[in-house]
Structure formats: structure tokens, C-alpha cells
Amino acid sequence: MTFNNVTVEEAFAACQKTNHLILDVRAHQEWFQGVASGSVLLSLNELQAKAISQLDKNTSYYVICQIGERSKKAIEILNQLGFNKLFHIFQGFGEWQKQKLPIEHPQINPDEVRYSRHYMLQGFGKVAQDKLKEAHVLMIGAGGLGSSCALYLAAVGVGKITIVDDDKVELSNLQRQIIHSTSSIGSLKVESAKYRLNDLNPEIFVEAVSERITGQNVDKLIKNCDIVIDGSDNLSTRYLVNDVCLKYSKLLIYSAVYQYEAQLTVFDFRISDAPCLRCLFPQTEGFEPENCTDVGVLGVVPGLAGVMQATEAIKLITGIGEVLQNQMLTIDLLSSDFRKISYKKSVRCEGH
Numbered sequence: 580m581t582f583n584n585v586t587v588e589e590a591f592a593a594c595q596k597t598n599h600l601i602l603d604v605r606a607h608q609e610w611f612q613g614v615a616s617g618s619v620l621l622s623l624n625e626l627q628a629k630a631i632s633q634l635d636k637n638t639s640y641y642v643i644c645q646i647g648e649r650s651k652k653a654i655e656i657l658n659q660l661g662f663n664k665l666f667h668i669f670q671g672f673g674e675w676q677k678q679k680l681p682i683e684h685p686q687i688n689p690d691e692v693r694y695s696r697h698y699m700l701q702g703f704g705k706v707a708q709d710k711l712k713e714a715h716v717l718m719i720g721a722g723g724l725g726s727s728c729a730l731y732l733a734a735v736g737v738g739k740i741t742i743v744d745d746d747k748v749e750l751s752n753l754q755r756q757i758i759h760s761t762s763s764i765g766s767l768k769v770e771s772a773k774y775r776l777n778d779l780n781p782e783i784f785v786e787a788v789s790e791r792i793t794g795q796n797v798d799k800l801i802k803n804c805d806i807v808i809d810g811s812d813n814l815s816t817r818y819l820v821n822d823v824c825l826k827y828s829k830l831l832i833y834s835a836v837y838q839y840e841a842q843l844t845v846f847d848f849r850i851s852d853a854p855c856l857r858c859l860f861p862q863t864e865g866f867e868p869e870n871c872t873d874v875g876v877l878g879v880v881p882g883l884a885g886v887m888q889a890t891e892a893i894k895l896i897t898g899i900g901e902v903l904q905n906q907m908l909t910i911d912l913l914s915s916d917f918r919k920i921s922y923k924k925s926v927r928c929e930g931h
């Protein structure tokens with residue numbers, strides 16, 4: 580395609596008139612160093628995602644990037660979207676600076692940069708991001724599941740994460756518990772986790788609770804949060820968490836791992852007739868299945884399951900996609916099999 584090439588001086592002169600504007604298509608982080616005064620800011624990535632609601636087809640746009648290449652791509656996209664008053668500043672912003680044309684420093688919210696890939700994601704955007712910011716997730720356990728789950732909850736911007744665990748970091752944890760590091764051996768897992776989460780995303784609030792979940796503290800922890808993620812390593816804690824989530828009509832994201840396999844499901848106790856953990860696995864007196872301490876687990880298994888727990892949490896908070904409720908996902912990483920098994924509320928369940 581042919582471009583209406585203009586110099587930076589010509590663009591500057593043209594934009595003194597109304598309905599003539601510079602359109603800067605560089606990336607958000609480049610705008611921090613300054614933009615042409617009065618520019619409209621819309622990155623090439625956002626244009627590619629067709630996030631063009633702030634543009635007007637009756638306005639003439641003088642498209643600028645750093646050296647004049649991305650601006651060509653932007654013009655092609657805008658042209659396809661029905662814009663035809665387009666000019667190409669072929670020298671780019673580097674020349675604008677060299678010619679000492681007026682520059683301003685836009686006030687950019689750091690969230691716009693941190694979450695820019697969410698902002699441009701179709702079906703997600705700022706609306707979903709704001710919901711994540713408002714959410715409070717309780718992560719039970721800072722072990723294998725909690726490691727990958729909490730890291731992603733923090734990375735995607737869940738506003739408040741409470742993480743509960745009373746263990747200390749040991750060398751044998753590090754093969755799978757990637758939130759911790761060799762230098763944190765001997766420290767409390769929740770403190771090690773909090774440090775790492777805040778380092779990853781200082782914009783969120785992380786609350787570290789170095790306690791074991793018991794009948795004494797469980798009500799207080801669960802009733803104040805929106806979603807509970809079970810990353811515990813024993814069945815008695817899992818039943819206790821299930822019962823209290825049911826009592827307070829909370830959402831519970833369950834996962835368990837065994838050697839090369841993982842299980843995952845969501846209990847939505849906001850729904851009055853929702854099945855619970857006891858419907859799936861009725862409690863048997865004195866029965867405690869083997870855990871990773873006894874039978875081992877491949878390092879990536881809780882990593883994957885924790886990421887999937889975080890994914891279910893994101894879907895529940897933002898309302899996107901389909902949630903894994905009334906279905907148990909079983910994952911066998913040796914055969915790469917992912918299977919969903921439906922289940923229902925049990926009439927014999929003692930939990931309801």
C-alpha cells in the first residue's frame with residue numbers, strides 16, 4: 580500500500596488545526612520517555628486487538644512510532660478498519676525529539692503497563708482486571724500447589740491473597756515448591772512466599788498467616804475471603820475446609836496430587852444444591868491416603884495443578900469461561916491424559 584508520508588515538521592504544523600491529531604502507536608513503556616504534545620496514545624498491540632473505541636473516523640491521524648516502521652503497520656490496520664484520513668510520519672519520534680518539537684510526559688497508570696496484555700485481551704480488558712483487583716483469595720498451604728497457584732494469582736493482579744501454612748522451607752521441598760528458594764531454607768514458608776509474591780507484584784496485598792488450619796482459626800480465615808483454594812496435604816484439613824466453605828457459602832477450588840497424577844474440581848457453595856467433597860470422597864474413619872512425603876511426586880505435577888487452580892479462580896472472579904464444577908478433572912502426566920468425570924450431590928452425604 581502507498582503511504583501519505585509527512586515529515587515531523589509537517590505533522591506538527593497540520594496538528595495545529597482541529598480534527599488533526601498525532602496518533603502514537605509505540606508501546607506503553609516508551610510513552611514514559613515522552614510523547615508529542617497532544618498525541619492520542621494507542622499501542623500497535625491494542626490496534627491489533629482492534630481496541631479503537633477512542634478513535635474517530637472523521638479525524639485526520641498522523642501516525643507516529645519510534646523509527647517509522649510500526650506506524651506503517653498501524654496505518655494498514657486502521658485502513659482495513661475503515662479509517663482513511665491517515666498520514667505516515669516516516670521519520671518517527673526520534674526525529675520529533677531531534678527537531679525539538681513540543682513533548683509532554685503523559686501520566687500513565689503503572690497498572691496499564693503491568694496488565695497491558697490483559698487490557699488488550701479480547702473478552703478480558705480493564706473490566707476483568709478491576710474485578711481481580713477487588714478479589715480476596717485464601718490460599719491454604721504454601722507447598723507445591725500453593726507455589727504455582729499463588730505466584731500466578733499475584734502475577735495476574737488478585738488484589739488480596741491470604742496464605743496460610745505453619746511449615747518451614749526444607750531442601751526436599753524445592754524440587755516442586757517453586758515459590759521458595761535455596762536461600763529461604765529454614766524460614767517460614769508463608770514469609771518466604773510473601774517475600775516472593777511482593778517482589779513479583781508490589782501492587783497487591785499479601786497476608787501471611789503462619790498457623791496450621793484448625794477448628795479454632797478456620798472460620799475466621801474463610802468467612803472473610805471470596806474464594807478458598809485448597810493446597811493442603813492431608814485429608815482431615817480438606818474435610819474441615821470443605822465443611823466451613825459449605826457453612827459460609829464460599830467457593831472452594833480443590834486439587835490433590837499423587838505421583839504423576841492430579842485431580843481438580845470446584846465446589847460452588849453459593850449454589851444451595853452444590854455437591855461437596857464428602858459427596859465425592861466420603862470420609863472413612865482413620866483413613867488417610869498416602870501423600871508426597873511417603874510416595875513421591877514429580878515436581879511439575881503440583882505446579883500444573885496449582886496453575887489450573889489459579890485459572891479456575893480467575894474465571895470465577897472475572898466471569899469468563901466455564902468453571903469446572905460438578906466435574907472432576909483428572910490429569911495423568913505420564914500419558915498426557917486430561918479427563919473430566921461428572922459427579923453429583925450424594926443423598927447419603929453427611930456434610931449437607
Ligand SMILES: [Zn+2]
Pocket residue numbers: 854855856857858859924925928929930931
Ligand atoms: Zn456432600
